Amino acid sequence: MTARAREYAATVARREQVSPHLVRLVLADLEGPDPFVSTGIPDEWVGLVVPGQFQLRYYTVRSWDGSELVIDVVVHEEGLVTEWAWSSGRDCTGERVTLSEPKGSFAMPESATWMMLVGDLTAMPAMARILRETDVPTRVWAEVPDDLTGYLPEGADVTWLAPPGEGQSAVASVVESVDWPEGDGYFWMAGESSQMRAIRKHLMRERRLPSTAYDVMGYWRGGATRQPRAVDPGPIWREGQAAGRSDEEIWAAYDAAREGATP
Numbered sequence: 001m002t003a004r005a006r007e008y009a010a011t012v013a014r015r016e017q018v019s020p021h022l023v024r025l026v027l028a029d030l031e032g033p034d035p036f037v038s039t040g041i042p043d044e045w046v047g048l049v050v051p052g053q054f055q056l057r058y059y060t061v062r063s064w065d066g067s068e069l070v071i072d073v074v075v076h077e078e079g080l081v082t083e084w085a086w087s088s089g090r091d092c093t094g095e096r097v098t099l100s101e102p103k104g105s106f107a108m109p110e111s112a113t114w115m116m117l118v119g120d121l122t123a124m125p126a127m128a129r130i131l132r133e134t135d136v137p138t139r140v141w142a143e144v145p146d147d148l149t150g151y152l153p154e155g156a157d158v159t160w161l162a163p164p165g166e167g168q169s170a171v172a173s174v175v176e177s178v179d180w181p182e183g184d185g186y187f188w189m190a191g192e193s194s195q196m197r198a199i200r201k202h203l204m205r206e207r208r209l210p211s212t213a214y215d216v217m218g219y220w221r222g223g224a225t226r227q228p229r230a231v232d233p234g235p236i237w238r239e240g241q242a243a244g245r246s247d248e249e250i251w252a253a254y255d256a257a258r259e260g261a262t263p
């Protein structure tokens with residue numbers, strides 16, 4: 001029997017516009033069955049339920065200092081959280097939300113001498129935190145619609161890419177053409193699901209990387225006429241790990257669960 005996942009209530013203490021497509025929410029007064037504790041995994045996420053809703057959406061913990069938890073929310077055309085966080089004429093400051101307990105996926109092998117991070121705007125909070133909390137030489141490819149100078153730690157080796165259109169992504173083709181460093185390393189990537197599926201295939205079939213050398217996560221699904229199901233990655237993650245599945249098998253199962261299919 002699995003224990004019921006812990007939940008925390010929190011208040012939106014502040015809301016700040018980071019860039020035209022990115023809004024920062026500072027959550028405070030966290031209350032739960034026990035104190036909120038970070039996993040310490042730099043790409044950790046929480047599930048967020050906004051007032052009047054019951055469906056979760058997942059957001060990276062940009063930072064947690066023991067009293068304030070920061071998430072950066074991408075503002076896109078329509079969606080449950082995006083509209084709640086940033087609709088004209090309403091302000092979510094002061095509202096009470098629910099958070100699920102944090103989980104993380106990043107697992108750089110100790111032998112890694114370099115790292116590559118690739119992602120779109122939804123991956124920026126995780127990439128910023130990974131850069132802050134790790135110290136191997138790292139190259140970053142960031143596909144973002146806004147000028148985010150200063151968002152990543154100073155000195156980050158970043159290639160900025162423009163998305164092909166509003167709410168679209170094409171990072172997969174970039175990864176397929178990059179030069180890879182020699183030796184053992186770690187590749188982390190997150191963003192639009194179909195781009196991530198293409199890259200998983202590329203890493204497995206063309207580059208033949210061992211599954212411990214990369215993490216590729218579908219964070220959202222673009223071009224959908226039907227919304228993806230909100231599926232908690234937590235149980236899929238735990239079940240996959242207990243069954244000895246690799247990270248990418250687990251994330252592929254997560255993508256399939258959101259689309260209502262079997263992997």
Ligand SMILES: Cc1cc2nc3c(=O)[nH]c(=O)nc-3n(C[C@H](O)[C@H](O)[C@H](O)COP(=O)(O)OP(=O)(O)OC[C@H]3O[C@@H](n4cnc5c(N)ncnc54)[C@H](O)[C@@H]3O)c2cc1C
Nearest residue numbers: 045058059060073074076079080081082122167219220221
């Ligand atoms: C582990 C994890 C960590 C994540 N971390 C972050 C994070 O830190 N910040 C963040 O903003 N997102 C993050 N995401 C992605 C976020 O959960 C999704 O983008 C989510 O769908 C947004 O919810 P919504 O209610 O705004 O839109 P939904 O109601 O879920 O979707 C409505 C429609 O909007 C489209 N859509 C959804 N997201 C986007 C997008 N980003 N750009 C363009 N169109 C979109 C979809 O096609 C969908 O049909 C993360 C996801 C995961 C799994």
